[in-house]
Amino acid sequence: MEEFYKLINQIAQNKIEFTQGSTLILNHANFEFELVFTLLRNYIFNSIPEKVNYTTETYMQAIASIPLKPTLTPVVILKSFPTKIAFNKLETLRKDEQQKTIIALLWIFKQTDTQRRNTECKNGCGHDWHNI
Numbered sequence: 606m607e608e609f610y611k612l613i614n615q616i617a618q619n620k621i622e623f624t625q626g627s628t629l630i631l632n633h634a635n636f637e638f639e640l641v642f643t644l645l646r647n648y649i650f651n652s653i654p655e656k657v658n659y660t661t662e663t664y665m666q667a668i669a670s671i672p673l674k675p676t677l678t679p680v681v682i683l684k685s686f687p688t689k690i691a692f693n694k695l696e697t698l699r700k701d702e703q704q705k706t707i708i709a710l711l712w713i714f715k716q717t718d719t720q721r722r723n724t725e726c727k728n729g730c731g732h733d734w735h736n737i
């Protein structure tokens with residue numbers, strides 16, 4: 606788990622290039638969809654300041670700019686449903702949709718975390734993962 610915590614945050618902070626980083630995660634010897642999905646869901650929800658619907662301008666823009674074909678199932682789900690419902694649906698997708706789901710979530714977290722680092726964390730914060 607430690608290795609994914611580190612990789613995800615290094616990708617979010619541009620210390621590892623996005624495509625290279627997502628490949629590292631997906632090809633990691635210890636990769637398990639459930640584990641990485643759960644980490645990303647928690648990170649994304651934590652990074653969104655709006656805790657009722659988990660929707661912000663940055664989140665909406667992140668979804669609109671996911672670097673995958675817009676017709677792919679995980680992208681369609683994220684665009685069509687409220688955040689929490691979309692994540693519940695993503696969790697139960699078929700195995701062949703799981704890699705695309707992780708790429709989409711990594712992208713979203715990179716945007717929402719960057720927004721947080723540029724605003725609420727700007728003048729220093731106590732987040733361990735922002736000092737990785």
Ligand SMILES: [Zn+2]
Pocket residue numbers: 722726730731732735
């Ligand atoms: Zn922080």
